[in-house]
Amino acid sequence: MSQKILFKNIDEPGLATLDVYRARGGYGDRLRKALSMPKDALVEELKASGLRGRGGAGFSMGTKASFLPKGQMDKYLVCNADESEPGTFKDRELMQKCPHMLIEGMIIAAYAAGANKAFIYIRGEYQQQAEILERAIEEAKAAGLLGDRLMGTDTSLTLWVHRGAGAYICGEETGLLDSLEGKRGNPRLKPPFPANQGLYQGPTLINNVETLATLPHIIEMGASEYAKIGVQNSTGTKLISISGHVMRPGNYEIELGMSSRDIIYGLAGGPGDGRSVKMWFPGGSSSPVLTGDDLDLPYDFDSMAKAGTMLGSGAIIIVDDQTSVVDVALKTAQFYRHESCGKCTPCREGTNWTVKMLERIKSGEATPMDLDLMASVCENIIGHCLCVLGDAMAMPIGSMVKKFRTEFEEYIEMARARAERELMAGLSSAPAAQPHHPVAA
Amino acid sequence: MARNRPVRSSATGHLTGEGLQPVPRYAHGSRVPGWDDAVDLTKDPAGVPDPAVVAVPADLRAQIEDFMSRYPDARSAAIPALRAAQEKYGWCSPDAIEQVACVMRLTPGYLAAVAGFYDQLETRPVGHRPVYVCTNISCSLRGADALLASLQDELHDDETVNLRGFECLGACDIAPMVSVEGVYVGPVESPEEIAELARQIRAGEDPLPEKQLLRRPCQDPGAVS
Numbered sequence: 001m002s003q004k005i006l007f008k009n010i011d012e013p014g015l016a017t018l019d020v021y022r023a024r025g026g027y028g029d030r031l032r033k034a035l036s037m038p039k040d041a042l043v044e045e046l047k048a049s050g051l052r053g054r055g056g057a058g059f060s061m062g063t064k065a066s067f068l069p070k071g072q073m074d075k076y077l078v079c080n081a082d083e084s085e086p087g088t089f090k091d092r093e094l095m096q097k098c099p100h101m102l103i104e105g106m107i108i109a110a111y112a113a114g115a116n117k118a119f120i121y122i123r124g125e126y127q128q129q130a131e132i133l134e135r136a137i138e139e140a141k142a143a144g145l146l147g148d149r150l151m152g153t154d155t156s157l158t159l160w161v162h163r164g165a166g167a168y169i170c171g172e173e174t175g176l177l178d179s180l181e182g183k184r185g186n187p188r189l190k191p192p193f194p195a196n197q198g199l200y201q202g203p204t205l206i207n208n209v210e211t212l213a214t215l216p217h218i219i220e221m222g223a224s225e226y227a228k229i230g231v232q233n234s235t236g237t238k239l240i241s242i243s244g245h246v247m248r249p250g251n252y253e254i255e256l257g258m259s260s261r262d263i264i265y266g267l268a269g270g271p272g273d274g275r276s277v278k279m280w281f282p283g284g285s286s287s288p289v290l291t292g293d294d295l296d297l298p299y300d301f302d303s304m305a306k307a308g309t310m311l312g313s314g315a316i317i318i319v320d321d322q323t324s325v326v327d328v329a330l331k332t333a334q335f336y337r338h339e340s341c342g343k344c345t346p347c348r349e350g351t352n353w354t355v356k357m358l359e360r361i362k363s364g365e366a367t368p369m370d371l372d373l374m375a376s377v378c379e380n381i382i383g384h385c386l387c388v389l390g391d392a393m394a395m396p397i398g399s400m401v402k403k404f405r406t407e408f409e410e411y412i413e414m415a416r417a418r419a420e421r422e423l424m425a426g427l428s429s430a431p432a433a434q435p436h437h438p439v440a441a
Numbered sequence: 442m443a444r445n446r447p448v449r450s451s452a453t454g455h456l457t458g459e460g461l462q463p464v465p466r467y468a469h470g471s472r473v474p475g476w477d478d479a480v481d482l483t484k485d486p487a488g489v490p491d492p493a494v495v496a497v498p499a500d501l502r503a504q505i506e507d508f509m510s511r512y513p514d515a516r517s518a519a520i521p522a523l524r525a526a527q528e529k530y531g532w533c534s535p536d537a538i539e540q541v542a543c544v545m546r547l548t549p550g551y552l553a554a555v556a557g558f559y560d561q562l563e564t565r566p567v568g569h570r571p572v573y574v575c576t577n578i579s580c581s582l583r584g585a586d587a588l589l590a591s592l593q594d595e596l597h598d599d600e601t602v603n604l605r606g607f608e609c610l611g612a613c614d615i616a617p618m619v620s621v622e623g624v625y626v627g628p629v630e631s632p633e634e635i636a637e638l639a640r641q642i643r644a645g646e647d648p649l650p651e652k653q654l655l656r657r658p659c660q661d662p663g664a665v666s
């Protein structure tokens with residue numbers, strides 16, 4: 001069984017309180033150690049751990065922290081707790097059960113980046129989790145762990161919880177920043193990157209909840225020990241959210257590089273009922289799908305990239321053999337159509353047309369040629385937008401059409417035949433003239 | 442573990458309902474108005490409301506001013522302020538938006554644009570108690586579309602409830618799931634359970650206490666200390 005770092009003691013009663021968290025080593029020697037290191041050395045330590053961002057893009061955490069300019073100015077740390085990628089629910093479990101781990105991680109990251117103002121941007125729907133975080137912050141403040149000259153050092157940090165109001169695009173880092181500034185959550189043109197011009201135009205470090213919560217453990221273990229867990233280029237443990245057609249959906253902490261089959265069948269119990277895995281999203285609904293033939297792939301960043309997909313947020317969605325690929329494609333496309341912010345034409349219109357074409361397939365109005373049209377719409381989205389939300393629809397839909405083309409074609413034929421039958425039946429059974437009765441109210 | 446077995450309403454078609462509130466589109470297919478209706482050029486643009494004219498209830502004003510004081514830049518309070526107004530009036534009505542604009546010294550147009558962006562802020566009159574049924578992939582695979590339809594049947598005449606399909610709510614482990622005024626419950630599967638939940642929602646009771654997310658232990662067997 002994989003080593004537990006983030007999920008160790010996670011269900012211990014009262015872990016969300018300061019006392020129990022402290023009894024488990026929280027805010028202790030490891031935090032003092034981090035705050036006594038020179039900032040540069042701390043950033044180097046984070047780089048050496050090999051920790052890659054857990055929010056989706058998988059960028060080296062330490063490297064990102066090193067991009068922030070040095071010197072005296074207002075710098076910000078923002079924790080991305082928007083967690084809206086379909087299939088992802090790991091940050092929720094962490095924040096709800098161990099909020100202080102996130103706060104401790106944020107103190108370390110803020111110190112490394114030289115930021116003295118920090119925000120947790122949490123999705124509006126996570127009301128209960130936001131309340132838990134706010135309570136934890138109050139506790140930490142009262143104990144001198146946040147605020148001016150925390151823990152008797154020269155470091156100060158103010159931490160706010162900011163609740164969003166329901167928009168997937170506010171998980172994209174620049175959309176998040178605009179939303180945090182009180183605007184519509186439209187992504188910004190990059191560059192400038194947030195490390196140079198982020199929140200309120202100041203240098204900003206943005207990291208996912210899980211990324212930040214890992215920092216105290218890296219300091220405690222030492223970067224070189226942490227880097228021994230997992231595989232090359234994918235160090236450490238990762239929280240996996242697994243859902244859909246499995247017997248035991250939930251969050252699991254795994255060592256990166258574990259076999260996907262062991263995760264899907266071993267941990268989550270597989271689809272059960274004698275069914276098999278037809279396809280799966282390895283990293284949230286934005287990742288190109290894999291099939292039942294790919295179950296032996298190691299689950300890590302590079303292996304997923306090599307297989308043409310991505311580890312993303314670590315959200316595995318399982319679809320079994322009883323489910324139609326057309327239905328899943330339609331659900332996926334509908335989500336991105338709904339969440340497109342509307343700023344770029346290829347994304348706004350491309351998601352809309354993809355949904356329309358999938359609806360035509362379902363209602364029996366499409367021909368196999370529409371599949372090529374759909375693929376071409378997807379191709380024209382990829383790389384042509386401000387952010388990657390458009391790509392995030394085009395890539396999984398494109399992969400479904402490519403890997404399940406025969407099924408799409410059969411579906412089109414079947415739906416056409418059904419629509420024709422219904423039309424003929426409608427024509428022959430329709431009465432020649434409807435007598436017109438006014439309906440009594 | 443019977444409750445973790447995939448459940449579906451029927452062999453096919455369980456993924457079909459859209460459930461979501463459609464993004465409004467005009468007849469010409471676009472999301473922006475203005476194609477069909479000419480802009481009224483004679484009308485003055487709405488400026489920042491005059492505090493002497495717009496009455497803002499003291500409690501709402503205090504709440505908004507508190508939010509504004511918490512951020513390095515007061516404008517960051519836009520979402521919390523709109524949420525507070527929505528909690529008071531049930532939705533972000535034009536009057537509610539004008540009051541927020543008056544306290545925040547912004548134009549109503551700016552705040553209407555912000556409110557229109559976010560799913561949880563309602564710019565049309567709705568019931569003041571939000572009930573969201575997730576109809577995204579993982580929940581649909583386990584019967585969410587049927588769940589939404591059943592709840593709609595049960596609750597359609599309760600005007601205090603704002604029942605709607607929603608995107609992934611970040612709780613696919615308890616699929617199919619419902620958020621009742623922010624309290625997550627699931628999996629909600631059997632007809633009896635759905636009926637009971639509907640009754641509790643109507644009565645304003647604590648929804649399915651045994652099935653609330655906050656009580657659920659972590660699934661990872663190694664996490665047991």
Ligand SMILES: Cc1cc2nc3c(=O)[nH]c(=O)nc-3n(C[C@H](O)[C@H](O)[C@H](O)COP(=O)(O)O)c2cc1C
Pocket residue numbers: 052053054055056057058059061080081082083084085168169170171172173174206207208209211212387388389392
């Ligand atoms: C459309 C879109 C949605 C995203 N949603 C999230 C999210 O919900 N949570 C998250 O942590 N990152 C999300 N990201 C990734 C962020 O942009 C960013 O890469 C991440 O927060 C960086 O943190 P990390 O380096 O710790 O992973 C999203 C990206 C895109 C393009």
Ligand code: SF4
Pocket residue numbers: 169186187339340341342343344345347348385386387388389390
């Ligand atoms: S790609 Fe889509 S979501 Fe991203 S900025 Fe453009 S329109 Fe908005």
Ligand code: FES
Pocket residue numbers: 086087088575576577578579580581608609610611612613614616618
């Ligand atoms: S798909 Fe329903 S909560 Fe994620």
